[in-house]
Amino acid sequence: MTEKHLLKVPQHVAIIMDGNGRWARQQSLSRLEGHKRGSEVARDIVTAASRIGISYLTLYAFSSENWRRDPNEVSGLMALLKHYLETEATELNKEGARLKIIGERSLLPNTILNLIEEVEDLTKTNKKIILQMAISYGSRAEIIHAVQHIAEKVRDHRLDPNKITEQVFEEHLYTAGVPDPDLLIRTSGEQRISNYLLWQVAYTELVFVDKFWPDFTPEDFMEALLTYQNRERRFGTAA
């Protein structure tokens, strides 16, 4: 299948890159080998998304809950993120991609934080595609964070409670300024949202793919886009 088969390209695609661990076990490799392979697949999908003309891609790279994994796996994932940021910064910039991190930054090690800020700064004027990487991200924490900011504004008489609309609320999320995902893809056969973009996926089309993330190819990505294309979106209106 080629890109020309796509008539309706989603503006924003979000992905839960699941199944690295199970893929690794299947191949008798370490979990970290699975994540490493997963990061290579992520790179290929970013390139494919940019070429297809998708404007926003949001990848779930590390959840708030992932901090509770074995310390070796956590430090391995952090090292992989560092490596990804170091090696991909120039390429992302060349592709016209802007990197934005969503998540609880204060929990990240300083080395990663500094690197994130560097790459965000380097790519901040790029417009071809916005790559949102969810790192140390949990949607409920994001919502609480937004509520705290709104409550502070109300307390300081900078915001009238009657003026809190959906739009005002969205402006306080990490994803402020980014349209909601049109399509969410989760690999590995699991059919859950797992605390990912809970507010933002209210009307998103969900596509679940059985393959583990390290086996996911640009062709599988196209297949998911085609499934999306054939769905009718009604946003709560009558059929």
Ligand code: FPP
């Ligand atoms: C789920 O697999 C995946 C993650 C916890 C993190 C996703 C991370 C990557 C793809 C690598 C880092 C990404 C970049 C872009 C540097 P799992 O470990 O939950 O798999 P399992 O459910 O099979 O155990």
